[in-house]
Each structure stands twice: as C-alpha cells, then as structure tokens.
Amino acid sequence: MDDPFAPRPEHKFSFGLWTVGNRGRDPFGDPVRPRLSPIEIVELLEEVGAWGVNLHDNDLVPIDATPAERDRIVTEFAQACGTHGLKVPMVTTNLFTDPAFKDGAFTANDPAVRAFAVQKAMGAMDIGAELGATILVMWGGREGTETDGCRRPDVAVARLREAVNFLCEYSLARGYGYRFALEAKPNEPRGDIYMPTTGAYLGFIPTLDHPEMVGVNPEVAHVHMTGLNMTHAVGQAWEVGKLFHIDLNDQVIGRFDQDLRFGSANPKAAFWLVKFLEDVGYDGPRHFDAHAYRTEGIDGVKDFARGCMRTYLILKDKAARWNLDPEIQDLVSALDHPSHPAPPVGRYSDKGAAALRSYDVDRTALGSRELHYERLDQLTTDILLGVR
Numbered sequence: 010m011d012d013p014f015a016p017r018p019e020h021k022f023s024f025g026l027w028t029v030g031n032r033g034r035d036p037f038g039d040p041v042r043p044r045l046s047p048i049e050i051v052e053l054l055e056e057v058g059a060w061g062v063n064l065h066d067n068d069l070v071p072i073d074a075t076p077a078e079r080d081r082i083v084t085e086f087a088q089a090c091g092t093h094g095l096k097v098p099m100v101t102t103n104l105f106t107d108p109a110f111k112d113g114a115f116t117a118n119d120p121a122v123r124a125f126a127v128q129k130a131m132g133a134m135d136i137g138a139e140l141g142a143t144i145l146v147m148w149g150g151r152e153g154t155e156t157d158g159c160r161r162p163d164v165a166v167a168r169l170r171e172a173v174n175f176l177c178e179y180s181l182a183r184g185y186g187y188r189f190a191l192e193a194k195p196n197e198p199r200g201d202i203y204m205p206t207t208g209a210y211l212g213f214i215p216t217l218d219h220p221e222m223v224g225v226n227p228e229v230a231h232v233h234m235t236g237l238n239m240t241h242a243v244g245q246a247w248e249v250g251k252l253f254h255i256d257l258n259d260q261v262i263g264r265f266d267q268d269l270r271f272g273s274a275n276p277k278a279a280f281w282l283v284k285f286l287e288d289v290g291y292d293g294p295r296h297f298d299a300h301a302y303r304t305e306g307i308d309g310v311k312d313f314a315r316g317c318m319r320t321y322l323i324l325k326d327k328a329a330r331w332n333l334d335p336e337i338q339d340l341v342s343a344l345d346h347p348s349h350p351a352p353p354v355g356r357y358s359d360k361g362a363a364a365l366r367s368y369d370v371d372r373t374a375l376g377s378r379e380l381h382y383e384r385l386d387q388l389t390t391d392i393l394l395g396v397r
C-alpha cells in the first residue's frame with residue numbers, strides 16, 4: 010500500500026544545502042559528519058523525496074573561487090539539479106560567516122563593508138537566477154549589536170533600507186523577477202539583532218521603494234526562542250499578502266539556537282501552523298531550515314529529513330481530520346453566532362455609529378457565555394495523540 014505520508018513534488022518540500030549538509034559542529038565541539046559536496050546533497054535530497062534545494066552563495070561557490078570556477082560550479086550544479094529532478098526555489102547570501110561581517114553587513118559602520126555586502130548579495134542573486142530561483146531570503150544574522158555605543162539603531166535601519174532598495178532595483182534592472190523574503194531573529198549570533206520579529210519587518214517593508222517586491226520569511230525557531238506564537242506571526246504576514254517563504258524547524262524556549270527537526274519539540278504548535286498554512290492555501294515552498302542531531306551520521310541525516318516531511322504530512326492529515334470532526338465543528342460554528350442581536354461594526358458610517366451608540370449591551374450575558382475551549386482543546390489533543 011502507498012505510504013500516505015510519503016513526500017510528493019506538489020508538497021513543495023525544500024531543504025537548504027546547509028541543513029542536510031550540516032556537519033554537527035557546535036560552539037563546544039568539532040564536526041561529526043563528513044563534508045558532502047553540493048551534488049552529493051542533491052542526490053541525498055532526491056533519495057529522501059524532497060522537491061527543492063536552497064542555498065547560500067557560499068554553500069555552493071567558495072568565497073574565494075575565481076570567476077571561471079564559479080561558472081563551472083554553478084553550471085554543474087544546475088545540471089545535477091536537472092538530472093535529479095530538484096528545483097532551486099530560493100537563494101540567500103551568506104553575510105555572517107566571513108570576519109568582514111563581524112559588526113554587520115548592510116548596517117555596518119564601515120562603508121567598505123556595506124559595499125562588500127551589497128556586492129555579495131548581487132552575486133548571490135546572479136547565481137540564483139542561473140538556477141531558476143525567484144525567492145531571495147535575507148537573514149541579517151550579524152545586523153545587530155553587543156554594545157549600542159557602536160551606532161544609532163535608526164541609522165542601522167536606514168542603511169538596511171538603502172541596501173534592500175538597491176537590491177530590488179538590481180533585480181528589476183536584470184529582469185530577475187525576485188521576491189525578497191526578510192527573515193527575523195531576535196538574537197544569536199549577535200547579542201541583539203535589529204529586526205527581531207516578523208512584525209518588525211512588516212513595519213519596515215512599507216517604507217521601501219518597492220514594497221510589493223518584499224515580504225517575510227518567518228522561522229519557527231526564531232519565534233519560539235522568544236516564547237512567541239509562530240502561527241500568529243505567520244497569520245499577520247499572510248493577511249497582508251507578505252508570506253513569501255517559510256522556515257520550518259523547532260526550538261525549545263530558553264535554549265541555544267537548536268534548529269530541531271520540524272515538530273519534534275512542540276508538535277501542537279506545529280499542528281496549528283500546518284493547519285493554518287493548509288487552511289489558507291499557502292502554495293509557496295515548505296522549507297526545512299534545521300539539521301540532524303550531532304549524534305547522527307548520514308543515515309541519521311536522512312532520518313532527519315524524512316522526519317521533517319513526514320511530520321508535516323501527518324499534521325496535515327490531522328488538520329483535515331480536525332476540519333471534518335462534527336463535534337469540533339459544532340463547537341467552532343457556535344463561536345461566531347451572536348449571543349443576542351447586535352448591530353455589525355463594518356465600515357464607518359454615521360448610521361452605523363448611531364446604531365452602535367444606541368446598542369443596548371447585556372454585559373452580564375456576554376461575560377457569562379461559556380466557550381467550551383477546554384473541550385475544544387482536548388478534542389484537538391485527542392486527534393493529535395491518535396485516539397480520535
């Protein structure tokens with residue numbers, strides 16, 4: 010029998026070269042896994058059933074490659090993706106590994122660092138365009154501070170705007186057709202990062218020259234690090250048409266940056282997220298920005314990658330079950346019914362305002378209405394734990 014939780018191309022599951030290629034290095038320990046070449050990673054991703062592969066410029070092309078080496082590497086990689094049936098939906102720029110970026114890239118004080126950062130981002134966009142990518146993720150891991158004596162935060166924001174505006178124009182000038190997806194994180198590797206939340210980026214985007222080209226790339230772990238709700242962040246982005254990409258993984262609050270297998274730490278939060286994405290019909294890539302435990306070898310990396318996709322599909326199945334469950338639907342449909350007749354709020358009109366002013370509110374009735382969320386949540390738990 011066919012595995013109902015087997016990944017298929019229409020699920021649009023993607024992994025970064027840096028995710029399955031992660032060698033298990035951490036601040037206290039050396040790598041535990043061999044280096045896989047980008048083409049070996051493509052082979053591994055085909056084997057586990059992924060649809061797409063994403064990359065930073067330097068995951069593929071070493072930072073010191075000559076132009077001729079760069080061309081050869083990109084051409085060979087494009088061929089390998091074709092042979093193994095993998096798309097390259099997204100590219101991004103590594104603006105955090107090289108010591109040149111130790112005090113920021115686009116927001117650095119040194120104009121030479123800012124110029125290097127924009128040059129490098131243009132190079133990443135060139136690579137992506139050759140590989141067919143149309144999404145450019147921008148994660149400003151170094152765009153932050155340990156001491157705020159270094160620069161004013163408003164100056165940093167203005168510099169970030171200048172860079173994003175420049176790169177949007179570059180995409181237009183070259184006809185690349187990129188959509189930019191800005192990825193927030195509260196801290197790590199910097200003590201504090203300037204754009205800590207998806208909401209911060211949603212406030213920044215309307216100040217750009219081409220806001221229509223720019224959206225967000227929320228990441229589960231980055232939201233959970235601060236104890237916030239990923240589904241709420243994603244919901245706000247979706248509601249304004251800005252969910253251009255998503256990074257799926259997991260993270261326990263209060264821990265170091267864990268990048269765990271999707272759904273492995275908080276399956277209930279993952280359930281609400283998957284349910285939201287499926288309910289609204291998000292049709293972008295489902296990118297897993299995570300890596301295998303440090304205990305694992307290559308077999309474990311495959312287990313990790315398969316696990317991310319399998320958990321997503323199990324939760325998708327649970328979400329469909331939740332949507333069809335008669336008892337749940339009875340509880341949910343009761344929620345939108347007014348407890349007694351009331352005028353609609355709607356768009357402002359003098360008539361509507363008058364109706365609301367004269368509305369005779371029964372506060373006691375409103376406050377004593379029972380909502381049955383205990384029952385609703387337990388039914389959800391029953392579904393998640395497999396007894397319903």
Ligand code: GLT
Pocket residue numbers: 027065101102146147148192228256298
């Ligand atoms: C890095 C980071 C991720 C970002 C990647 C894109 S790099 O792994 O932790 O969250 O999405 O630059």
Ligand code: MN
Pocket residue numbers: 148192228256298
């Ligand atoms: Mn990420």
Ligand code: MN
Pocket residue numbers: 228230231266268298
């Ligand atoms: Mn991350």
